[in-house]
Amino acid sequence: MLNLTSVDLKKVKTETLIIPVCEDKIIHDNQLISLLIKKAKQLKEFTGKKNDEVIFYDIEEVKAKRVMFLGLGKLEKIDTEALREFAGKAVKKCMKINLPEVLLSVPCGKNMKIEVASALEAMMEGAFLGNHIFDKYKKDKKIKPLKKIELLVKPDEAEKYSGLSARISTVCAGTILARDWVSTPSNDKRPEQFTRSIVNLAEKENLTVRVLDEKELKQKGFNAMLAVAAGSQIKARMVILEYNPKKTGKRIALVGKGVTFDSGGINLKPTNSLDGMKADMSGAAAVAATLITAARQKLDVSVVGIIPIVENMPSGSASRPGDVVKSYDGKTVEIGNTDAEGRLILIDALSFCIKKYKPHTIIDIATLTGACVVALGEKIAGLFSFDDELAKAIELSGKKTHERCWRLPMPDDYKELLKSDLADIKNVSSSRWGGAITGALFLAEFAGDSRWAHIDIAGPAYIKKGDGYCGAGGTGFGVRLFCDLLDKL
Numbered sequence: 001m002l003n004l005t006s007v008d009l010k011k012v013k014t015e016t017l018i019i020p021v022c023e024d025k026i027i028h029d030n031q032l033i034s035l036l037i038k039k040a041k042q043l044k045e046f047t048g049k050k051n052d053e054v055i056f057y058d059i060e061e062v063k064a065k066r067v068m069f070l071g072l073g074k075l076e077k078i079d080t081e082a083l084r085e086f087a088g089k090a091v092k093k094c095m096k097i098n099l100p101e102v103l104l105s106v107p108c109g110k111n112m113k114i115e116v117a118s119a120l121e122a123m124m125e126g127a128f129l130g131n132h133i134f135d136k137y138k139k140d141k142k143i144k145p146l147k148k149i150e151l152l153v154k155p156d157e158a159e160k161y162s163g164l165s166a167r168i169s170t171v172c173a174g175t176i177l178a179r180d181w182v183s184t185p186s187n188d189k190r191p192e193q194f195t196r197s198i199v200n201l202a203e204k205e206n207l208t209v210r211v212l213d214e215k216e217l218k219q220k221g222f223n224a225m226l227a228v229a230a231g232s233q234i235k236a237r238m239v240i241l242e243y244n245p246k247k248t249g250k251r252i253a254l255v256g257k258g259v260t261f262d263s264g265g266i267n268l269k270p271t272n273s274l275d276g277m278k279a280d281m282s283g284a285a286a287v288a289a290t291l292i293t294a295a296r297q298k299l300d301v302s303v304v305g306i307i308p309i310v311e312n313m314p315s316g317s318a319s320r321p322g323d324v325v326k327s328y329d330g331k332t333v334e335i336g337n338t339d340a341e342g343r344l345i346l347i348d349a350l351s352f353c354i355k356k357y358k359p360h361t362i363i364d365i366a367t368l369t370g371a372c373v374v375a376l377g378e379k380i381a382g383l384f385s386f387d388d389e390l391a392k393a394i395e396l397s398g399k400k401t402h403e404r405c406w407r408l409p410m411p412d413d414y415k416e417l418l419k420s421d422l423a424d425i426k427n428v429s430s431s432r433w434g435g436a437i438t439g440a441l442f443l444a445e446f447a448g449d450s451r452w453a454h455i456d457i458a459g460p461a462y463i464k465k466g467d468g469y470c471g472a473g474g475t476g477f478g479v480r481l482f483c484d485l486l487d488k489l
């Protein structure tokens, strides 16, 4: 479905050829393509500025029925993300007009500072991810994904990079899996359904799967987590996925927040804040999809995924502000605010994970705080860790995949803000400010001396309006980042 090709444009018929065009420099070393670009630039309306677009039909130079030129802007602005966006947009344009296939020309001239492999990877990612629509809930499925996407490269490159497509397709299918889970409305992914959906796919990939139900959670003392689920008619579940390759080395643990709907509980959210709270299980989706992808890729590293799944609802059985619960590790927690529920389910998951698996590295990912969105906006995740090396590795993977993470501090003196008069700790800060940091510090109290990092994806997990290579809804943030990171760790 996604392939490299080096067809002769003069001889081979294609339906649609799409060429990325730089505004100020030549970025192709294919003479024929350069000639076509020159021709396009002779038009007043096309200069190669970002999002410029022009289409030629049935021109004599090539056998393509239509040749579309898309502007990338100035050379200095062309990075791998620009190529992802280009490929995503190109594919989406074809989908919109019902074309079944497309040929994308890969820029590879001497002016291009991006290595061929990186350019190909980025374009494949953008094309694969852009070629998906979540239309499960539409009666008329008007727009269909393309059946075939080809990237035009030189003959030796087609050979050299022939393995790339399979890897990228697997990872991006993982991202799409996470996206669809996140986009699914909360009435179709209540904790038991979401659990079943994860388990079904995980078993298909031969992951070791274990689900703790409410009874076991009670027995084992997951009381912080159970306190969050108490208001919902659907009980809590803890999903544990293990990927154990033959070659076993150090084990990496991923923990993902799985709140299938966050109403706030008794501290009910105001109307506008309820919007999008179906996405409060994005961390869980990223972890489950990563484990499934690791298995599909037959990675060489052991990974365990710990996924606490609950629904945060107000009712007569819900936890109240002021309640005190004894967490899995024994510390008592005063629930200052029932809307700070993510950290309650995560601390039990973190302490359980550390006790049972003693992982070499443990990373949690969660739509944890609105404060993180205030700090970093909707496209960048907050990153917290006491371990510089781990933080750096995550930052680098974030840069490479454009799932950007920005490290924030965890100052010791802020811990004071979490003091409780009644219990060992309180789940909310006594200050309005720095909420992403105090959220992370709360988790840190339960990470012990593990090599731990926390990624707050409250901003980038979800988008209201589609863009380059992602439709409106879940973004699948974290899957590509984790897949890159696991390869490195």
Ligand code: BES
Residues within 6 Å of the ligand: 262, 280, 337, 339, 340, 341, 342, 367, 368, 369, 370, 371, 373, 428, 429, 435, 458, 459
């Ligand atoms: N799920 C929310 C965080 C969130 C906010 C995610 C916006 C996505 C977009 C979380 O459970 C929450 O409600 N956090 C509170 C914490 C507060 C009560 C300390 C918040 O951010 O207001």
Ligand code: ZN
Residues within 6 Å of the ligand: 262, 264, 338, 339, 340, 341, 342
């Ligand atoms: Zn909440």
Ligand code: ZN
Residues within 6 Å of the ligand: 259, 262, 280, 339, 341, 342, 367, 368
């Ligand atoms: Zn939440």
